[in-house]
Amino acid sequence: MPAAGKDTVPAKRLPTLEDVAARAGVSRATASRVVNADPRVGNLARTAVQEAIEQLGYRPNRNARSLVRPEADSIAVVVPEAEQTVFSDPFFAALLAAITQSLADSPVQVLLAMGQPGNSQKIERYLRGGYTDGAIVVSHHKDDHIWQVLHATKLPAVYVGRPYAGDVGIPYVDVDNRAGGTLAAEHLISTGRRRIGTITGPLDMAASEDRMLGWQQALQQAGLAADLMEHGDFTASSGALAMQRLLNRVPELDGLFVASDLMAVSAIHELQAAGRRVPEEVAVVGFDNTQAAQLTRPPLTTVVNPVGALASTAVEMLLKLLGGSQVEERVILGTELIQRASA
Structure with missing residues (x-):
């Protein structure tokens, strides 16, 4: 029992909606409408409530659920890409399937949140609303600020792929993209190719930049020109257009590293058409x-x-965070070259 006349330190409690309303200077009802993305709230009130949520670290749904059920109920797979890109790119399809499979024996529900790159307001509102217990973020672009929302809401999260912004204080799992680019270029060099170009992914993404740098490093070490470069955005159409531009620039091209299979397939079609x-x-x-x-x-x-390893590692890391455990800040997976008939 504390000594008489001494102030006691109150136990730390989670912020409530009333706290948010008081901090923002609005009614509880207005604060509730902002949390639930009601479009009828004015911009000034909305901004005040969102700032209060960030300052207090308020997460309504999860806090309420934790009073009656401590285990995680759902996680969101956050992909700041257009729907057409997500559903047409085999990498995203395989990753989403692998994440879902990793949680097949778990009661945790997997939700999908998508949005245009560089315009992730819809995703940010969703994460601030407390509708999920954790997040796996895929395909991070330079102008995405999702990591800031994750910090503000204290939402447990893991990135698949190194965030472009560098060390943002959120753990991630990635493949060694730079080593992969080097492997590709070294293989082309070993087959006697000397005019070797590349079609990159979007250079506002760490994976694209790392693959390009790996390609560049291998060519420079071999004393070859490392300036035969065109940029795509990981879509099939961008691969075709980049291939056309590269052929127009360098008709004598004899080797090509493409930063994704989807673009590479289109590039092969353009080469054959030419x-x-x-x-x-x-x-x-x-x-x-x-x-x-293979097709x-x-x-x-x-x-x-x-x-598969990226997905299972990300899920394992996030479940540990949800359970209150610490995880490694970064996990880098190795890669290898699969040789087939195109090279």
């Missing part, structure tokens, strides 16, 4: 080792992106 034989005249290496790599003609030599 009368260039693969691999006799131009050897091609992709990245991901998706099913598409193209000729089958695609590619660098493995270990989707």
Whole structure:
């Protein structure tokens, strides 16, 4: 029992909606409408409530649920990409399937949150609303500020792929993309190719930049030009257009590293349409080792992106965070080259 006349320190409690309303200077009803994304709330009140939520670290739904049930109920897979990109790219399909499979024996429900790159307000509102217990964030772009929302809400989260912003204080699992780019370039060099180009992914993403740097490093070490470069955005159409631009610039091109299998398949089609034989005249290496790599003609030599291991590691890390345990700040998985007929 505390000594008489001494102030006692109150036990730390979770912030309530009333606390948010008081901090923002609005009614509880207005604060509730902001939390539930009611469009009828004025901009001034909305901003005040959102700032109060950040300052207090208020997370309504999870706090309420924890009073009666401590275990996690759902996690969100957050993909700041357009719906068309998510549903057409085999990497995303494989990753989502692997995450779901990793939680097949768990009571945790998997939710999908998508939004345009650089315009993630919808995702941010969702995360602030407390509708999920944790998040796995995939495909981080330079202009995404989702990590700031995760910090403000104290929502347990793991990134798949190194965040472009660097050390943002959120753990991540990634493949060694730079080593993968080096593997691809070294293989092309070993087959005697000397005019080796690359089609990158969007350079506002760490994975694209790392794959390009790995390719560049290998060519420079071999004394070859490392400036034969065109940029795509990981879509099939961007791969085709980049291939056309590269052929126009460098008709004598004899080797090509493409930062994703989906773009590489389109690049092969463009090469064949231009009368260039693969691999006799131009050897091609992709990245991901998706099913598409085995279906193209000729089958695609590619660098493995270990989707299953990325997914299971991210799930394991997030479940540990939800259970109150610490995890490694970063986990980097190795890769390898799968040689097929295209190179």
